[in-house]
Amino acid sequence: MWSKLRQQIWEWRGVLITAPTVAGLTIALRFAGLFQVAEWSAYDQLFRLPPQEMADERIVIVGISETDLQTLKQWPIHDDVLTNLLNKIKEQQPVAIGLDIYRDLPVEPGHQQLVDLYKSTPNLIAIKKMVGGAGGPAVQPPPELEAPGQVSANDIPLDTDSKIRRHFLYISQGDETIESLGLRLAYIYLQTKGITPKAAAVNQDYLQLGKAVFVPFEANDGGYVRTDARGYQLLLNFRGPAGTFKIVSIMDVLENRIPSDLMRDRIVLIGSTAESLNDLLYTPYSSSLLGIPKRTSGVEVHANLTSTILSAALDDRPLIKTWPEWLEWLWILSGSTVGAIFSWQGRYKKGVAKFSPRRTAGMFSVVGGIFVVGYLAFLKGWWIPVVPPVLAMAGSAIVITSYIARTAGEIRQTFSRYLTDEVVASLLESPEGLRLGGERRKITILMSDLRGFSAVSERLPPETVVSMLNIYLGAMADEIVKYQGTIDEFIGDAILVLFGAPTKREDDAERAVACAIAMQLAMDEVNQKNERLGLPKIEMGIGINTGEVVVGNIGSDKRAKYGVVGSHVNLTARIESYTLGGEIMISEATLKDVGDILQIDGDFPAQPKGFNEPITIHELGGIGGKYNLRLPKQEDLLVKLKEELPVEYGVLKGKHLDGNTCKGSLVKLSIKGAELRSDNMLKPREDNIKINLLMGTDETPVSGDIYGKVLRKIKEGDGNYYIVFTNIAPEVAGLLNQIYHENVSAY
Incomplete structure (x- = not known):
């Protein structure tokens, strides 16, 4: 019996060693925070997949739109306008009114009337900003509402990707503990239904409303890692994207363009929805594979919290719950084990693997199954991480496949010496691929560089500079690959790209020009990302030249690279140095190669350093033909x-x-x-x-x-x-x- 057990252990040694090892490594990486952003992205998609929920009829939002601002021609709105608005809302007898507008200072005329209204409206709740909540200075509430305790906190915890996925129920500052606006409004509404807050039976520190127990958010819940969980936080179960709740404008209310019972027995929230007032936030519904992310107004975020609380207490709508850590570890181990078993079963006795469509389809089915489990669990209110088990499964498959497949030493050396897949493929298919040396060939060379980046990098932390470069280089690399260019190297913030090496094509110069325009157009998206991250705008100049150079393997037997040398490389760099941000300059040779499909906006003579003869440099405006790309005109009024x-x-x-x-x-x-x-x-x-x-x-x-x-x-x-x-x-x-x-x- 012991002999048979030993045999089984030996036969499955790959699984028994790999599965727990990879699972342990995955767990370590998970708690190091490496999967946090990916897991957030997957979590965001879970909100977008189910059918749109119905709007919560218990909540009405009075929004301050751009049209309202144009009509009122004033921000902040005068106290007499706000008094008139609140009086019209009071006439409809709402359960509670949440004023999501900072109102710590008078805005004459009409301040005394507003103060009188404050004193006669016990169901009006104002906001204040607590120091240390979501950052920034404190903002006090109206003193007339602070004295009777009609005040709530407006702080919202942001994740590091600037999105809202959780919210405060309570927030503390020193000896003061105050409810959030969403919770305070929910309390008032639930009291009309006979529901009051109490300590939960399962844990006296937990809040219970009706049958709903609100388990406070912890630092490592779901896909989070060591997140600031101070205060009493809750994962938001969003109703939907921006515009989900019933929203009427201020002018609709002031001019009596709404039904007379629209707000009766409902919660009314007043806040900004105008783009110019910048009270807009990213939520899980902002994640989009296509298009610019759409933000949700802050007043709608508060409405989502109120709706989350009311729906849990009155409608049995699930709150977002998370697994304990030990259960997540088993989940990751399961994924790692499945990946190991699938890969180990496909081995040859001699240790050489072969491709199996059936086994590959099985692996993809398991990956799909993990996401399906995560989706079905989410519908029931559970956030089950899907990224770590999938990566654990892939990791086990990779480890075992690497163990089984005996890759030739020459191929491993080749992959360590060359940069792009196209270069590697060309070298491996040629018997002379590994030899040092090169050949003379006519190619088109593109060089790009950021303008003023050295000055920018001197003012920023190194980590921020690297983040900016990664965003920029990633976007540029995508365009270069799209136009079949070969990235020869990254030189700081500069990129050297080859068209015509290692693979020569008839339209090398044409693709290089089209690629350059596409790169400049892609800078808009790069700067949009920078703006969202609070980073400065950057600009790029590009130079293009066509000529004969030597391409091939440069270096020694121990270390080599596939590269290009020759005077035309230097000339490309000189041409690039003449460019401004947003410009593309090309040489006469490139212009002749591409032909009359180019739009040239101007030219000038130049005497590049290191070259005896003057040259003419052409400013590129666009390209026709099948690419049909144009650079935007840049006007500058002196x-x-x-x-x-x-x-x-x-x-x-x-x-x-x-x-x-x-x-x-x-x-x-x-x-x-x-x-x-x-x-x-x-x-x-x-x-x-x-x-x-x-x-x-x-x-x-x-x-x-x-x-x-x-x-x-x-x-x-x-x-x-x-x-x-x-x-x-x-x-x-x-x-x-x-x-x-x-x-x-x-x-």
């Missing part, structure tokens, strides 16, 4: 300054000043650049300069650098140049903006 701004500037050589400082003045200004008057000769399209403003009679330099590129001379014979700003320090950007708008308004 406004003459009433008083010239004295400046001092220096010319940059590489990343550093050449040592000479010159005086000049800005005579015109725009959002993107300026007209500089200088007695010194500057080189258009070549010189990059660093400018400092001089203020006061003693011309003291203003703190903060302005970086720019000399674009052109305004008029031959004078000393005025048009400078395009490539980077402006935040401390001086506001000053320039103020000066610009003051001078615009003067015309």
Whole structure:
């Protein structure tokens, strides 16, 4: 018997070793936070998959829309308008009124009437912002409502991806504990149904309303890892996306355009829905595979919390619950075990694996089953993580497949030496693939670089700089792959791309130009992501050149790379250096190769450093033919300054000043650049300069650098140049903006 057991253990050794090992590693990575964002994304999709729920008829939102703001022509709205609004709402006899508007200061006229209304409306609940809740300074409530305790907290906990998935029931600050707006309104409504809060039987620290027990959120619940769980938090069971609740506008109420019983015996929430007021938040319904994420107003988030509480207490609608950690560990171990068994069963006795459609289909079926289990559980109110078990299953399959498949040493060496799949495939299919050396070939080279990124990176933490680069490089790499370019290397924030190596195609130059335009167009999405993350806007310049170079394996027997060398690589870099942010410059050779389908917006002669003959560089505006892509026109209005701004500037050589400082003045200004008057000769399209403003009679330099590129001379014979700003320090950007708008308004 012992002999048979030993035999079974040996036969299944791969599963017995791999499954718990991979499961343990997955659990460790899970609690290190590596799967948190992916699990949040999967969780968000669970909200979007079920059919849309009906709106909660117990809640009505009075929204302050953009149309209302245009009509009222005032923000904040005057106290007399707010008094009139609240009186009209009171006439309909709602159960409770939640005022999701900060109102700590009078907004005359009509403040005394508003104070009188506060005192005569016991079911009106105002908001305050607690210090340390969702961040930011505290905002006090109306003092007339704070004294009788008609105040609630407006703080909302944000996840690190800036989304709302949970909410406070209570929040504490020092010795003060205060209910959130959503909970306070729910309390008032439930009291009319004979339901009052009490300690839960299962745990005296838990809140119970009716039969619903509100289990407080813990730091590692669901897909969360070491999240700040202070206060009494609850995972929100959202009703739906923005617009789910019944919303009427302020003007509809003020002008009696709503039914007379619309708000009777209901909860009324008053808050902003206007885009310009910026009380908008990302929720699970903001996740979208296509399109720009749509945000939900803060007043609707409060409505979702109120609805979550009421529905749980009155309708048995499930609250979002999570597994204990030990059960999640078993779930991950199960996934790891299934992956190990599927892979181990398909082995050959000699240890060589082969592809099995049946086994592969089985693996995909199991993955689908995990997501189905997660979806069905979610419908019952359970958040079961799906990413860790799927990754554990995949990890076990990979480990065992790697163990079974004896990959040749030469192939492993090849994969460690080359960057792209296309390069690797080309090398492996050629008997000469591993030899050092190369061949002469005509290719098209694309080089891109960010404008002013060095100055930006100096002001930001290294982690933030890396995040910005990853967003940028990821988006650019997607476009390059789409147009079948080969990324030769990333050089900091620069990218070197080859078209025609290792695989030569007839339309290499045409694809390179189309790829460059697509990359510039993709920068809008990159900057939208940066804006959502609070990161600065970035701009990119691109240079393209076509010529004969040497491509092949460069290096030694121990370490090599597939690369390109030749003067045309250097010329591409020189062409790129002439570009501004958003521009694409191409050489005469590329223009001839692509032909008349190109839209050329201009050209200029240049004498690149290191080259004896001058060349003509062409500014690309678009491409016709099958790609049909155009760059947007960039308008820049220069406004003459009433008083010239004295400046001092220096010319940059590489990343550093050449040592000479010159005086000049800005005579015109725009959002993107300026007209500089200088007695010194500057080189258009070549010189990059660093400018400092001089203020006061003693011309003291203003703190903060302005970086720019000399674009052109305004008029031959004078000393005025048009400078395009490539980077402006935040401390001086506001000053320039103020000066610009003051001078615009003067015309």
